[in-house]
Amino acid sequence: MFESLNDRLEGAFKNLKGHGRLSEVNIAQSVKEIRRALVAADVNYKIAKEFTDKVKDKALGQENVLNAVRPGEMMVKIVQDELTELMGGQAEGINLNGKPSTILVAGLQGSGKTTFSGKLAKFLKSKKKLSPLLIAGDVYRPAAINQLQVIGEQIKVPVFTIEDNKDPVEIALQGIAHAKANNFNVVIIDTAGRLAIDEAMMNEISNINEAVDPNEALFVVDAMTGQDAVNTAKAFNDVIDYDGVVLTKLDGDTRGGAALTVKYTVGKPIKFTSAGETMDTLDVFHPERMAQRILGMGDIVSFVEKAQEQYDEKEAQKLERKIKKNKFDFNDFLSQIAQLRKMGDLKGLMSMIPGMGKMTKDLDIDDSAFNKVEAIIFSMTKHERENPEVLNMSRKRRIAKGCGQNLHEINMFIKQFDQMKKMMHMMSKGKGMGNLQNMLGGGGPGMRR
Known part of the structure; x- marks a missing residue:
């Protein structure tokens, strides 16, 4: 994850080796390489330019500081702070104040929504000690309901379905009623994957969102799709005004553009990240920790x-x-x-x-x-x-x-x-x-x- 971006950023910082202090010349050289690294990671050029301008201004503010901190280390710290801010600044919680709390899961086809729904159910069950119910609302994809049922059996979480009912709004509402009657305190609605250009499907997710009025609407993004994922996230937000983003497939060959810029572009925080197919691989997103990993500094807190x-x-x-x-x-x-x-x-x-x-x-x-x-x-x-x-x-x-x-x-x-x-x-x-x-x-x- 982010290996290419990490290598390129390291190259940018190497330009400062051998220099006793930050100067306008070596700052400009380093910033130019940082901008190239971000663009190569599929970050929009405008965002990359704005980011590096901030880094340059902060670095120039340190130009006359004569201390024990090496120029490369100073630049790394500045970039780390700016990356953290770009990705949201701090971890965001999930709203679980409903009775039951309702979580709507939306996203593109193939983004990993159904798998994420299972992971989230297990996360809430094992870490938050809640009693979740999964609702199978994908009535279009062959075997989607069966996939969710298999996941439900694996994590020991019930799955609500209605045979021969092709109305996802009705399925969601009846599922919530079932949860209330059977003392489930959180409901996770897995919806069908859809394309932002498919007007009928976008209207449908809007109708589901309006009908259930979820405590939390989450948009699932495949991190490997880079800047395209960010553009799609914006299109979905215009329709359902969701509360947060989930980045899946972070264990793949991801360049990092989506993780770095979705908060800047859409104005909604990344709440979870997911890597791998096993049900235990769901993590709360911490911008500061992710910035450290991007810069090759590790994330010992998450490891512990x-x-x-x-x-x-x-x-x-x-x-x-x-x-x-x-x-x-x-x-x-x-x-x-x-x-x-x-x-x-x-x-x-x-x-x-x-x-x-x-x-x-x-x-x-x-x-x-x-x-x-x-x-x-x-x-x-x-x-x-x-x-x-x-x-x-x-x-x-x-x-x-x-x-x-x-x-x-x-x-x-x-x-x-x-x-x-x-x-x-x-x-x-x-x-x-x-x-x-x-x-x-x-x-x-x-x-x-």
Whole structure:
């Protein structure tokens, strides 16, 4: 996410290296490169020009400051502040004051509305402790209702549907009435995807919006569509005057134009971002944190928050005791992998750690990074998982056949597991430090360069 923009901005800041202070000349050179970087990220030229003019004015205000701050660092700070302001300044909450609270989800075809509706339902259920009801209001796309029902079963959230009813306004109103009668305190209405140029469909979403009068209307945007997404967001806002934007598919090859300029163009905040297909990958949008990630500074606050969400104190204490006794086994390792998966996209997670974004840039890391490792462990017997030391050559050959990998890969994984186990045991005793790099990459079965 934003790798190209990050690289170009870094190039702009490099122009200031070797200079003892900011000057009109080196500021102008750096600002020119920043503007080029933004335009390459699919930011409208007018917005890019206005942005860099602000950066230039602030930098010139620091021109005569003689202090320990290097010119490059000063420019990074100025750009970070301006990016934060451009994207909205601060995180915006979601209005949940209704009885039930009603959330209308709208957007283009293929933007990820149905998946987002499921993610939002899970978010509200698990993090806000609410009782959500999903309403299937997409009566046009084949299998749309079935998709929402599958998602509902997965996250254990009921889905309201009306068979043979093709009126989305009536479906929404009856769904809300059902929610009131059955004590659901939040309703999420998934609507059909539509094109801004389709007048009939735009009239329909306007009618739904007017009929249900939602507490919150959210417009879902595919971040990979860049400036086109911003233009479409403006067209939809003119029709339903929505409350906020959701950026989906941030794990894709996005240049960043939509994230950077939708607030400036439409005047509505980005409220959520989504990456990946799993139901746990929905995040509240924080402009300051996103600015830090764009500039390659990581987002350690979000990383810690994600880790805390998966933290189970009793399980952690149990694991700590096993590590101290050097009893960490393959079942424990599987449990740790499961927690990592719940935190979201692995490469995205690593990019949140300062410095790790560059280190993992050329690594092929995705949600399947641990598949081979899991296949090896699942090919073991219960006894072998609980007692790694019993794995002799004949057992390894059987495991290799079971998971479809060669003996060399099995030996390498077990060797790395042993090394990690020893390292964790030493750390629990205060005798040393180490890292999991070889466990994740460097020729291991999980990652490729």
